Amino acid sequence: MNRDEIKQYLPHREPMLLVDEMNLDENHVCHAKYHVTGEEFFLQGHFPGEPVVPGVILCEIMAQSCALLMKDDLIGKLTFYTGIDKVRFKNTVRPGDTVEVEATLTYHRANIYICSAVLSVGGKMCVKGELSFALLPDTRNKQ
């Protein structure tokens, strides 16, 4: 699934759409990628002369990848974080890196989803954690 196809499911848009491609394997594991071009807004000032992708942005990349695990449930919904647990940052991500996320659904009840994710660059783990979020109705076009 490419970026245009991803937009049919994720409600995020530029500059906060942070998944370039994804696929779901036969074990329902989401494999997602995002290429850090160096032009992203979050690199401006983080840090001058030493651009590093902020940890919260890495969490957001993982969260969007996790949301794509239940892509069919996303139609007509917005995604909201309900929790971030056991997050560990192991290595930095910099311009030119292509991050790869592996995300799995741990538990689902009602509109709450709990997932685990690992974000790597070139096979080296950069972040891992457990993310949870809620899907709420997207009322933007109904107002």
Next chain:
Amino acid sequence: MATIQDKTKALVSSKLKVAESEITEDKSLFNDLGADSLDFVELSMLLEREFNVKFTEADTANVKTVGDLYQLMEKYTK
């Protein structure tokens, strides 16, 4: 020997960080014991794993109080 209620109470206490003495059947998990929707989902997950059961959405949707939770556990561990 610990009963189903004892084990359930211990898990509620651990998850919601409230003393077991505060956990009585009439207490609302949400209004009295401070659970939010994520806490309740995580508690459901813990109970399913501890007791090796799988709740239906409809059954958990009706759980509001500690007493409701005890009834749910009795139903699933018969």
